[in-house]
Amino acid sequence: xxxxxxxxxxxxxxxxxxxxxxxxxxxxxxxxVPLRAETAAAYSLLTDVLTRGTEQYPTMQALSRRQxxxxxxxxxxxxxxxxxxxILSFDLSVLExxxxxxxxxxxxxxxxxxxxxxFCPLTENGVFRADYVEQEKKNLIASIRSVINNxxxxxxxxxxxxxxxxxxxxxxxxxxxxxxEKITPESLTAFYHDVLQSAKVEIFxxxxxSHDELKSLVSELxxxxxxxxxxxxxxxxxxxxxxxxxxxxxxxxxxxxxLGFRMEQTEKETHPLAAVVxxxxxxxxxxxxxxxxxxxxxxxxxFCSAVPNLYKKVMFVCxxxxxxxxxKAKSEVLAQLAELQSGKIGDEEFENAIRGCKSFFTSVxxxxxxxxxxxxxxxxxxxxxxxxxxxxxxxxxxxEDISEFASRIKLDTVYCLEGGAQ
Amino acid sequence: MNYRTVRNDELGESFVTFRHxxxxxxxxxxxxxxxxxxxxxxxxxAADRMFRVKGETEPTVLxxxxxxxxxxxxxxxxxxxxxxxxxxxxxxxxxxxxxxxxTVYLFSATEKEEENLRILLDFxxxxxxxxxxxxxxxxxxxxxxxxxxxxxxxxxxYNLLRALFAEHPVRREIVGTRESIAQITPELxxxxxxxxxxxxxxxxxxxxxxxxxxxERVCDELLPEEKEQIEIERLFPEEPETxxxxxxxxxxxxxxxxxxxxxxxxxxxTEEEKLRAWAANEITANLLFGRSxxxxxxxxxxxxxxxxxxxxxxxSFRLNYAYWLVSVSNDDPDRVKDEVLAEVERRKKxxxxxxxxxxxRRVVYTDKLISFDSVESTAFAALSHWDSERDxxxxxxxxxxxxxxxxxxxxxxxxxxxxxVMSVVVPNGSPRKE
Numbered sequence: 001x002x003x004x005x006x007x008x009x010x011x012x013x014x015x016x017x018x019x020x021x022x023x024x025x026x027x028x029x030x031x032x033v034p035l036r037a038e039t040a041a042a043y044s045l046l047t048d049v050l051t052r053g054t055e056q057y058p059t060m061q062a063l064s065r066r067q068x069x070x071x072x073x074x075x076x077x078x079x080x081x082x083x084x085x086x087i088l089s090f091d092l093s094v095l096e097x098x099x100x101x102x103x104x105x106x107x108x109x110x111x112x113x114x115x116x117x118x119f120c121p122l123t124e125n126g127v128f129r130a131d132y133v134e135q136e137k138k139n140l141i142a143s144i145r146s147v148i149n150n151x152x153x154x155x156x157x158x159x160x161x162x163x164x165x166x167x168x169x170x171x172x173x174x175x176x177x178x179x180x181e182k183i184t185p186e187s188l189t190a191f192y193h194d195v196l197q198s199a200k201v202e203i204f205x206x207x208x209x210s211h212d213e214l215k216s217l218v219s220e221l222x223x224x225x226x227x228x229x230x231x232x233x234x235x236x237x238x239x240x241x242x243x244x245x246x247x248x249x250x251x252x253x254x255x256x257x258x259l260g261f262r263m264e265q266t267e268k269e270t271h272p273l274a275a276v277v278x279x280x281x282x283x284x285x286x287x288x289x290x291x292x293x294x295x296x297x298x299x300x301x302x303f304c305s306a307v308p309n310l311y312k313k314v315m316f317v318c319x320x321x322x323x324x325x326x327x328k329a330k331s332e333v334l335a336q337l338a339e340l341q342s343g344k345i346g347d348e349e350f351e352n353a354i355r356g357c358k359s360f361f362t363s364v365x366x367x368x369x370x371x372x373x374x375x376x377x378x379x380x381x382x383x384x385x386x387x388x389x390x391x392x393x394x395x396x397x398x399x400e401d402i403s404e405f406a407s408r409i410k411l412d413t414v415y416c417l418e419g420g421a422q
Numbered sequence: 423m424n425y426r427t428v429r430n431d432e433l434g435e436s437f438v439t440f441r442h443x444x445x446x447x448x449x450x451x452x453x454x455x456x457x458x459x460x461x462x463x464x465x466x467x468a469a470d471r472m473f474r475v476k477g478e479t480e481p482t483v484l485x486x487x488x489x490x491x492x493x494x495x496x497x498x499x500x501x502x503x504x505x506x507x508x509x510x511x512x513x514x515x516x517x518x519x520x521x522x523x524x525t526v527y528l529f530s531a532t533e534k535e536e537e538n539l540r541i542l543l544d545f546x547x548x549x550x551x552x553x554x555x556x557x558x559x560x561x562x563x564x565x566x567x568x569x570x571x572x573x574x575x576x577x578x579x580y581n582l583l584r585a586l587f588a589e590h591p592v593r594r595e596i597v598g599t600r601e602s603i604a605q606i607t608p609e610l611x612x613x614x615x616x617x618x619x620x621x622x623x624x625x626x627x628x629x630x631x632x633x634x635x636x637x638e639r640v641c642d643e644l645l646p647e648e649k650e651q652i653e654i655e656r657l658f659p660e661e662p663e664t665x666x667x668x669x670x671x672x673x674x675x676x677x678x679x680x681x682x683x684x685x686x687x688x689x690x691x692t693e694e695e696k697l698r699a700w701a702a703n704e705i706t707a708n709l710l711f712g713r714s715x716x717x718x719x720x721x722x723x724x725x726x727x728x729x730x731x732x733x734x735x736x737x738s739f740r741l742n743y744a745y746w747l748v749s750v751s752n753d754d755p756d757r758v759k760d761e762v763l764a765e766v767e768r769r770k771k772x773x774x775x776x777x778x779x780x781x782x783r784r785v786v787y788t789d790k791l792i793s794f795d796s797v798e799s800t801a802f803a804a805l806s807h808w809d810s811e812r813d814x815x816x817x818x819x820x821x822x823x824x825x826x827x828x829x830x831x832x833x834x835x836x837x838x839x840x841x842x843v844m845s846v847v848v849p850n851g852s853p854r855k856e
Contacts, residue, residue, distance in 0.1 A: 021454060022795045023434075061719040068714050068781050072788040095788055139728040145677035146751070151572045251675040251850055254568035286506035286516065296504075299561035302569055320569050348511075355513030362532035363457040366797070 001365055002386055003375050004211040011227035012201040014218055015379075016211045017371050024095050025107060025207025026368040027214075029118065029222070030376065031088040031199035034232055035081055035168045041140070041175025042183055042191040047077040047088055048136040049128055049188065054116035066113055071095040073110045075117060082380050083311020084168040084234040088195065090118060093368075096208050107209065108217060115221045118196075126189065133185045141177050148250075151417065155256035156307065156318055159415035162246050163260040167235050169312050200229035202379065206371040231380075234312045236265050239410035247416045255323040259333060260413035263313040263405075271397050272383065273357070273390060274405035275310050280353040280360075281402065282306055282340060283317070287352055289336040290317070298332060300325045311380060315409060323418050330414065343403040350402070354394055361387040361394075425634050430815040435794055437804065437815070438634040444645035445622035449804045450637055451629035451797075458535045458630030459797040461528040462546050463805050465625075466492075466618035468596040469522040469658075469741050475617065476653035484614070485605040487563070487598015490520040492611055494559050495551055496527070505545035514538045522592045523740055526805070530798075535632050539640045546624070547645070549615040551608035564600050574674045574847045581670035582682040582747075582845035588666035589659035590743055617654055621645060627804045629797040661743070663688055663841075670845040671854075679848045681755030683762065686841040687744040689737060693810060696739055699836060701820040702829035703735035703746075708782040709774045710765065711748065717765045726761070727752050733762075735836065739809055746837050755846055766837050773830040783821065790818045 005015045033043065057063045067073045076091040094110040122129055148154050157172070164170040174180075201224050205214050239262040283290045283306035294304040304319040317333050339345075364370045364387040378384055385393065429436040437451045468489050474481040496518070497505040509516040514531035527546050531538045570576045583593045597603075628637055665686050690696045711718055711733030721727045730751040737744035750758050774782075793799040803814040 022792075024792045024795060059719065060722065061714055061716070064712075064714040064719070065781070068712075068785045072785040072792075095792065099791065135723075135725055138725065142678060142728060142751075149574050149676045149680075152569075253571040254565065285510060286504075287510040291506075295562060296558075299558045300565075302562055302566040320572075321565060322568075352507075352510035352513075356510065356515070359457070359513040359515065359530075359532045363530070366455045366457055368795075 001371070001388075006211070006215055008215070008219065009224070009226040011229040012224045014203045014205070014215055015375050016205045016214050017375065018208070018210065019206055019365065019368065019371065020208055021366070022096065022207070022368055023099055024093055024368070025205070025209070026372055027092045027094070027107070027111065027114075027205045027207070028203070028372055029090040029114065030202045030204070031195055032202060032229070032231055033086050033088070033195060033199045035084045035086040035171050035173070037171045037175070037179070039191065040086055040171050040173060041179035042188055043086055043088055043195060044079045044174045045133075045136055045140055045180065045183060045188060046192055046195070047079055047090075048140060049132055050117050050121050051075065051077050052132040052136065053122035053129070055120040055122060056116050057113075058122050063113070063117070070104065070106055070109050070113070071100055073106065073113070075110075075114060077117065079173045081173040082377070083309065085231055085311070085380060086173060088199070090114060098208075107207070111217055111221045119223060121192070123189070128185045128189050128192070130185045133183070133188055137180050137183060140174060140180050144172070144174050144177050144180070151250070151252055151254070152256055152318055152320055155258050155415060155417040156316055158248060158417070159246070159258035159260045159316060159413060162415065163244070163413040164237075164314070167237060169234065169314070197225065198227050198229060200227075200231060202376065204372045204375055206368040236313055238262060238264055239412040243411050244413040246413065247418060249418055249420060252417065252419045254320045255326060255419065256417040257319045257321060257326055257329060258415040259317040259330065259411060260415065261315040261317070261409045262412050263315065264408040264410060265313065266408070270405045270408070271401035272385070273393055273397055274401045275308060276357055277353050277394070277397055278340070278402050278405050279306060279308055280356045281345065281349060282336070285352070285356050287349065289340070290333065293336055294319065294329055294332050298328065300329045300332070304329065304333070326416060334411065337406065337409060340406040341403055341409070343399060345399045345402060350399055354397070358391050358394055361390045428813050428815060433791065433794060433815060433818060435800070435815055437813070440634065440638070442621070442638065442641045442645065443647060444641060445620070445648035446641060446645060447625050448634075448637055448641065449625070449627045450632055450634045451627065451800055451804060452633070453630055453797055453800065455630045455797050457530055457532045457797065458628065458632055459528065459530045459801050460539060460542060460626070460628040460632065461526050461801055461805060462542055463625045463627070463808065464525045464527075464546070464619055465523075465623045465808070466525055466614065467521050467523040468594065469591040470618070470656055471591050471594070472657040472659075474655045474657060476655070481657055484610070485598065486594045486602040487596070488606060488610065488614060489525050490597050491559065491563060491603055491606050492614060493518045493520045493525045493527075494563060495555065495611060496546055496549060498550055498555055499545065499548060500550040505541060508541045508545070509538065512537050512541070520596055522596065523738060535628075535630070536636050536640055539628065539632070539637065540644060543626075543640065543644050547619065547621070549612060549619065551611045553608060556606060556608055556611070560603055560606070563597060563603055567597050567600055570595075570597060574676045574680050577672050577674060578680050578682050578845050578847045581672060581847075582684055582843060585667045585670045585843035585845055586665055586684050586686050586745055587743065588662055590661045590741070591658065592738075592741060592743060617652060620649065620652070622648065622651065625805060625808055627801045629801040629804075658742070665841050665843050668843055670843075672847045673850045673852065674847050676847060676849050678751065678753055679755050679846050679852075680751045681749070681758070681844060681846040683748045683759050683842065683844050685746040685838050686843070687737070687746065687836040687838055689742045689744040693739065693812070696737060697812060697820060698824060698828065699735070699737065699744070699832050701817070701824040702832040703836060704786045704821060705779065705782045705824070706829055706833045707734050708786055709778060710769070712782065712785065717761065721758065721761055726754065726758060731758070744836065755844070759842070759844060763839055763842070766839055770834050770837070773833070776826055779826050779829070787818055787821045790821060
C-alpha cells in the first residue's frame with residue numbers, strides 16, 4: 001500500500017492510502033506548528049472551541065446530531081505533540097459510502113461538516129463567543145490538573161519537564177494553567193487566524209476512494225491558502241555530565257521510577273530501524289530485557305517499560321515499584337542497557353526482536369488509524385518508507401547496528417515519585 | 423467433523439463453528455487481514471470463588487484473586503521456559519486477562535498461525551506450578567495490586583460495586599489483595615486447573631487467516647479425547663434485589679472528584695430477554711447520554727460536566743446482574759446525579775420521539791457494523807455469546823429491529839431510580855458532605 005502524496009499548494013499536502021478492507025474510512029487534517037510555551041495552550045484550546053459550534057451548526061448538540069445523521073460519523077479534534085512539533089488534529093471517521101443505505105455521500109458530507117468546524121466557527125463581531133471560550137478554558141484547566149490522577153503518567157511528565165527544562169520539549173501539549181488563564185476571546189481569535197494561515201497543512205486519507213477523488217474533494221471543500229511553512233527539527237542536547245537526581249512526594253501506594261536518557265548524535269547515521277529493533281529487544285515484548293529481567297527474574301515490579309522519543313532523541317524508562325527496590329531496579333535497567341551497548345545480544349533474542357518488528361509492521365495495514373499514523377510519523381522524520389519496505393530493510397540489520405544505537409543512549413536524569421508525604 | 427457455517431450477507435460477515443471431539447467449542451471467523459487474532463477463553467473468572475464438586479460434602483471457597491493468579495502462572499512450563507518465549511519465536515504477540523466471568527489467553531500473529539495456535543492450546547492445557555514460582559508471582563502481583571490502588575478510577579469502580587451488591591462476588595477485586603494472594607499455594611492452583619481448565623469449559627475463537635480445517639488439525643494433534651465430566655456446582659450467594667449502601671466515599675491525590683452512579687436492575691430471566699434488554703438499552707443509553715443527548719448537552723453547556731460524562735446499561739449473561747451506570751468527573755457530582763434522575767423520571771413519563779429513536783438506532787447500528795472491521799472486536803463479539811443459542815452476527819439485526827414501544831418498556835423496568843448508589847473519590851482533605 002504505497003501512499004500517494006500531492007502538494008496541493010505551498011505548505012499544503014494530501015497523502016492518501018488506498019484500502020478496501022474496512023467498513024469505515026478515515027480522513028484527517030493536521031496543522032503542524034512548532035511547540036512553544038507562548039502558543040501551546042491557545043492551540044490546544046482552539047481545538048476545543050472549534051467543536052463548540054459553527055455558523056451552520058451553532059451548538060455542540062447540532063454538530064453531534066449532524067454526525068449522528070451521517071451514519072455515526074465521528075469528528076475528533078485534539079492536539080498532539082511529536083518531538084517539538086505541536087499538531088492540531090481534526091479526524092473524521094466515516095462509514096464507507098457503499099454501506100449508506102440511502103445513498104448519502106457520507107465522506108463528502110462529513111468533509112463539509114469538517115469544513116464548518118475548521119473554517120466557519122461561530123463568532124460574534126468576528127470574535128469567538130466569550131461564553132464558549134470561558135467554558136473551554138475551565139475544562140482545559142481541569143484536564144491539565146487531572147494529570148496527577150494517573151501516577152505513572154504524572155511521574156513521566158515530571159521527569160520530562162525537569163530533564164528538558166528550557167527546551168521546547170518541556171512544554172506540555174495543553175500548555176500550563178497560567179497560560180490558559182491569560183487567553184481572551186480576542187487573543188484566541190488572533191491565534192486562530194494565524195495558525196490557519198501559517199501552519200503546515202498535512203491531510204491524510206485511508207479508505208476506498210482514489211487519490212484524485214480526494215484531491216478534488218479537498219480542493220473544493222477546504223479553502224487553505226498557500227503558505228511558506230517549514231518545521232524546525234527538535235533541539236538536540238547531550239546528556240548531563242553528572243546525572244541529575246530528583247525526588248518528589250505524593251500520597252501514593254506505589255513508588256514511580258523514571259529514568260531519563262538522551263540519545264547522542266554523531267555524524268554517522270545509525271540504521272534507520274535500529275531504534276525500533278532496540279526497543280523491541282529492550283522493552284516492548286514479554287521476552288524483552290526489561291520484562292524478563294526486572295519483572296520476571298528479580299520480580300521487582302509489575303511493569304517496567306521504555307518510552308523512546310525518536311523525534312527528540314530521548315528515552316524514558318518507567319517502573320512502578322517499592323521504594324526499597326528502587327536502587328536494585330535502577331541498577332538492573334542500566335546493566336541491561338550496558339549489555340546491549342557492549343553488544344552482548346543473543347542470537348535468539350535478536351531474531352525474536354526482528355520477528356516482533358516484522359509482525360508489527362505487517363499489521364499496520366489492518367487498522368486505518370495505524371495506516372495514517374505511520375504516514376504521519378514517517379513524514380515528521382523526513383522518511384518515506386512503507387511498512388512493506390521496512391520489512392525488507394529489516395533483513396539487512398545487524399546486532400552491531402543495535403549496539404551502536406544503544407551506545408548513544410546516556411543517562412541524564414533519575415526521577416522518583418514516592419509516598420510518605422502523609 | 424460437523425462444521426456449521428453461519429453467514430450474514432448484509433454485514434458481509436460469516437463464521438464456522440464446531441465442537442471438537444475433545445469437547446472444545448471452536449469458532450473460526452475468516453477475515454481478509456494481515457494479522458490473525460485468536461483467543462482461548464476459560465470459563466473461570468474472579469467471581470467463581472465458591473463451588474461444590476459432586477461427591478464432596480463441603481463447598482470450596484477460594485481466596486480472592488486465584489483466577490487472575492492462574493492467568494499469570496499458566497505461561498510457565500516445567501522446563502523453566504515460558505509461553506512468551508515460544509510466541510516470540512514465531513513473532514507473535516501474546517497476552518491474557520481475567521475478568522469476573524472468565525480468563526482469556528490470546529495472541530496476535532502475522533505468520534505461522536497454526537504454530538501459534540499450537541502454542542496457545544498447549545500452554546493453557548499444561549499447568550506447572552512450584553512453591554518458588556508461586557512466591558515469585560506473589561511479588562509481581564503485589565506490585566500490580568499497589569498500582570491499581572493508585573488508580574482513582576479503579577477505586578471508584580470497586581466502591582460502586584460494593585455499594586450495589588451486598589453478596590455478589592463481582593464486588594471483590596479481580597486481582598485480590600496482598601493478604602488473599604498470600605494464601606495461594608501450588609496445590610490450590612492445581613486443584614483449580616483440574617476442575618476448571620477442561621476443554622469443555624473453554625472456547626476457542628480465531629479471527630483472520632485461520633481455516634476451520636487447520637484449526638481442527640491442530641486440535642486433533644494436541645488435544646486429548648474428551649474426559650469424563652466433573653460436575654461442579656458454582657455457588658453464588660443470594661443477592662438481594664435492593665442495594666447494599668447508597669453512598670461510598672474515598673480520598674486520593676487527585677484534582678477534582680471522580681464519581682460513578684448506578685441504578686440496580688433486576689436481571690432478566692432468559693437469554694432472549696437479556697439480549698432484547700441489551701439492544702433496547704444500547705439505543706436508550708445513546709439517547710440519554712450520547713453526544714447528541716439533550717441532558718448531556720445541557721449539562722455541558724451549563725458548565726456542570728465536561729467530556730468525562732458517560733452512561734450505559736451493564737449486564738452479565740452468566741453472572742446474573744444488571745445496572746445502569748453513569749460516570750463523571752466534575753466538582754459537583756451530586757448535582758449531576760440529581761439532573762440524571764430528573765431526566766430519567768421525565769423520560770419515563772414521556773419517552774424520546776420516534777424520530778429521535780430512529781436516529782439513535784442508526785448510530786448504534788453503524789457503530790456495531792464498523793466494529794467488525796477489527797479482528798479483535800469480532801473475536802470478542804463471538805466470545806460474548808459463549809452461552810448463547812443465538813449467534814453474534816444477529817446482534818446488529820436485533821439493534822435494527824427492536825421496537826420503539828418495547829424499548830420504552832425495557833427502559834422503564836430496568837432503570838430503577840429507587841435503587842441509586844453513588845461512589846465518589848475526592849481530593850485528599852476535601853470536606854465531607856452531609
